Amino acid sequence: MKIKDVSCITVDNFRTNWVFAMITLEDGTVGFGESTLIGTEPAVAAMIEMWGARLVGESVFDVSVLQGRMRRESYWLTGPVMSAAISALDVAMWDAKARVLGVPVHTLLGGCARRPVPAYANGWYVGANTPKEFGEKAKQIVDKGFRALKWDPFGAAYRAMPRSGINLAMEHVDAVRSAVGKDTDVMIEAHGRFDVNTAIEIGRALEEFKVSWLEEPIPPGRPFEMAEVRRAVNVPIAAGERCYSRFDVQNLLKAEAVDFLQPDVVHIGGFTEMVLVNGLVESASLSMSPHNPNGPICHAASMHAAMAWPAVSFLEIMVTDVPWRREVADEACTFKDGCLEISDRPGLGVRIDLEQAKKHPYQMHQLRHFSGKLTQIRPPDAVAWYDA
Missing domain, CATH: 3.20.20.120 (Enolase-like C-terminal domain)
Structure with missing residues (x-):
């Protein structure tokens, strides 16, 4: 099953931003990946788009081969930004592959x-x-x-x-x-x-x-x-x-x-x-x-x-x-x-609503870890995101 398109969207999360990668296959199946790297999300998104374009036409079943190729062809080793982008693309391919096969990733x-x-x-x-x-x-x-x-x-x-x-x-x-x-x-x-x-x-x-x-x-x-x-x-x-x-x-x-x-x-x-x-x-x-x-x-x-x-x-x-x-x-x-x-x-097993995601575009957030503001990592209206 070949990869038809690769795209990404960056979504504000108050303390950082989620960068979602989307791998679309030729049958319309979409797999999702993510990376979150405080302060450098635009760089991660740019890397996803650049490397994602090289995945078009490849088989999603070759995911580990493709991940290895991206690492090899980065040449200057990877570092956090490159590795974050590779991670998002790799997870998206695994997600798409499992969806095509009709099984959970585990x-x-x-x-x-x-x-x-x-x-x-x-x-x-x-x-x-x-x-x-x-x-x-x-x-x-x-x-x-x-x-x-x-x-x-x-x-x-x-x-x-x-x-x-x-x-x-x-x-x-x-x-x-x-x-x-x-x-x-x-x-x-x-x-x-x-x-x-x-x-x-x-x-x-x-x-x-x-x-x-x-x-x-x-x-x-x-x-x-x-x-x-x-x-x-x-x-x-x-x-x-x-x-x-x-x-x-x-x-x-x-x-x-x-x-x-x-x-x-x-x-x-x-x-x-x-x-x-x-x-x-x-x-x-x-x-x-x-x-x-x-x-x-x-x-x-x-x-x-x-x-x-x-x-x-x-x-x-x-x-x-x-x-x-x-x-x-x-x-x-x-x-x-x-x-x-x-x-x-x-x-x-996650369903992403891209229209809702677009309502929360990228926002710049600074690191709180060494400012003494670490306890302020959630907004006042934060809620549990899971069912209890």
Whole structure:
């Protein structure tokens, strides 16, 4: 089945933009991909259009061959923008291929190893500032059925952090742990903030709270420094959302830098690359928890990977989103007792309404991670986008 057309649309999401890629086949079947790269979405969209034109006339059944060709012909390696574009195109081809065959994508990934999928909450803390407020919001989200949650308590810190700042961050962690009890998984995000010494100090301070992991304690691309942190603390280390190929993942594994891998299907190269990453993770007897704070196509793709591969432990989700997410996407996703489930529709199972999507055109958004405004990542009218 040959590819007839490739196009894309960029949709505002308040904190970033979704870039949807559409692969149309000669029989009219449409497959959807997505990439979300804060601050550079126009560049991603341009790359999708440029490389997508080269896919016209090719067979969608050759998706992995085509992904490999795009990587090869990029020549200057890939980097985040190129890899994001390749990811969107690759996921769209897998979606279209599965739709033509009349099966869910997880069937093509090896089958359904489990359903539903355990999820951990992100974005539950919107509007919180004090330890008390974080504790109250954490209790509320656990009362809604979540058994695991994650957040970044480090404000605007970068590289180093004063003793007073570390102490305040630990007060936040203490308040949340006290609010949710000892049976709830608590993950701490650092967004690649710290130098090695500061990361070690923070990791050791977290030990008493029995956190499930400390995520990206130092900037990405430094596997041996990450390994130094891992050896020095008694807290599991997670990383990988800013890996752009299986080789980045392999470097983390070779350095023995992580306990949990967090590749993002819309950054790393799509399903074609994720299949290879899953093999690396399985071979290392580690767990994978895909990075998944993005849009509806990314979520569906991550769900299919989590359903197919036992190496996946938790799946990250944002607990609310812009109200137009439900208008743009019919995701057929339900949440119950800490787990997510999606339908067995062919392909990814997501229906995108392009006319609704056009009502929310691209908006420029700046990164909030190091400005101290991270708790403002959702608008006041944000709502749950899944059925509960």
